[in-house]
Amino acid sequence: MGMTLEQAKEKLEKYGQQHVLKYYEELSEAEKQALLDQIEATDMSILEACLHKEDLAQKGVISPLAAMQIPEIEANRESFTETGLEAIRAGKVGAVLLAGGMGTRLGSDGPKGVYNVGLTRKLYIFECLINNLMDVVKQADAWIHLFVMTSDKNHDATVTFMKEKNYFGYREEYVHFFEQEMAAATDYNGKIYLEEKGRLSTSPNGNGGWFISLKNSGLLDLVHREGIEWLNVFAVDNVLQRIADPCFVGATIQKNCVVGAKVVKKNAPDEKVGVMCLEDGKPSIVEYYELTDELMNAKDENGDPAYYFGVILNYLFKVADLERTVENKLQLHIVEKKIPYLDENGNLVKPQQPNGYKFENLVLDMIHEMDSCLPFEVVREKEFAPIKNATGVDSVESARELLKRNGVEL
Numbered sequence: 001m002g003m004t005l006e007q008a009k010e011k012l013e014k015y016g017q018q019h020v021l022k023y024y025e026e027l028s029e030a031e032k033q034a035l036l037d038q039i040e041a042t043d044m045s046i047l048e049a050c051l052h053k054e055d056l057a058q059k060g061v062i063s064p065l066a067a068m069q070i071p072e073i074e075a076n077r078e079s080f081t082e083t084g085l086e087a088i089r090a091g092k093v094g095a096v097l098l099a100g101g102m103g104t105r106l107g108s109d110g111p112k113g114v115y116n117v118g119l120t121r122k123l124y125i126f127e128c129l130i131n132n133l134m135d136v137v138k139q140a141d142a143w144i145h146l147f148v149m150t151s152d153k154n155h156d157a158t159v160t161f162m163k164e165k166n167y168f169g170y171r172e173e174y175v176h177f178f179e180q181e182m183a184a185a186t187d188y189n190g191k192i193y194l195e196e197k198g199r200l201s202t203s204p205n206g207n208g209g210w211f212i213s214l215k216n217s218g219l220l221d222l223v224h225r226e227g228i229e230w231l232n233v234f235a236v237d238n239v240l241q242r243i244a245d246p247c248f249v250g251a252t253i254q255k256n257c258v259v260g261a262k263v264v265k266k267n268a269p270d271e272k273v274g275v276m277c278l279e280d281g282k283p284s285i286v287e288y289y290e291l292t293d294e295l296m297n298a299k300d301e302n303g304d305p306a307y308y309f310g311v312i313l314n315y316l317f318k319v320a321d322l323e324r325t326v327e328n329k330l331q332l333h334i335v336e337k338k339i340p341y342l343d344e345n346g347n348l349v350k351p352q353q354p355n356g357y358k359f360e361n362l363v364l365d366m367i368h369e370m371d372s373c374l375p376f377e378v379v380r381e382k383e384f385a386p387i388k389n390a391t392g393v394d395s396v397e398s399a400r401e402l403l404k405r406n407g408v409e410l
């Protein structure tokens, strides 16, 4: 039962978006209905926020949150690992791969995970991640459910690829795909672009929607059925990351925290990573562009920088606490992007410069919903090799270097 044209008009008028029906009369019946369905499904209430963007990022009072650092971790490694392995063997730990992003900076067409980082052989990003997870499966002698988030833009390509590659040796019954939601993209006045005459321009709504999307997909039922109590969320682009790391899992459990966050020591006070902190007494992350000079130079009681530990998008969430907070609205992030659109004459334009906004929620904002968080330090050279760009910083080149140093044959 889709929306009728009358209902669509009413909704569009409410949000000042009537222009998206410009080509309606030219469309086939099926295209008309598809457009009406899309209008129905699109949350337009968020769009006007772009007209007063500066009001969005109001932070509370920031204070330091101590991280568990490497000497402490090493002193307790055995005990943490034992606790973590126990939880894994009991089936209480699942992993969530965030792979719904567009990877525009890398500039390859397919999903980021199908990118080949190998030199003398094929070694795909997805393969690196599965290999890393397999280490733990072997260590624990237990399979771990892996949930893979895709988007409308890359779902089929991702699923087909993984199937074709036989999940790189992972057991099919333990791999589950789900799609994230999409959000409309607008020009600088908050007007939705069209990407086709019968289609609003959309992009994935950010990685912060992963839990809601998991729930909406029905997979949360599986989580319950299987007794999964912890979900380790991680990004597709860090090819060195440890997934369901028993030591990290065990430390978070032993410290009675409802979320753990892997962090690395920043390599410079102004490095572009978000840092862990408390905000109004609750765990939070300050983004690098929100970090004032005062915070950047603040020292803790040992004389070390107080905001020293950057997040690497590897979090262990307690499922019960995710469920408790799932209805809470996360902060909206409005980002300038290049958005393909139809011009006045109905021709598709692919802009070279940013021309509007995308609307996103971010997983890091979920941390602030949690009552306690353990920042857990890891060795950067061993666990952090993000691939954001083709060359330069955080690139295929830098990641290859790090993979080699960690004994991965390319």
Ligand code: UTP
Pocket: 098, 099, 100, 101, 102, 103, 104, 105, 106, 149, 180, 204, 205, 206, 207, 234, 235, 236, 237, 388
């Ligand atoms: P990034 O912030 O690097 O975004 O994502 P991106 O879209 O992949 O890349 P650019 O900015 O266009 O170059 C960090 C992680 O979050 C996932 C990505 O797949 C990556 O693992 N992500 C991002 C999603 O799953 N959904 C999104 O909507 C955005």
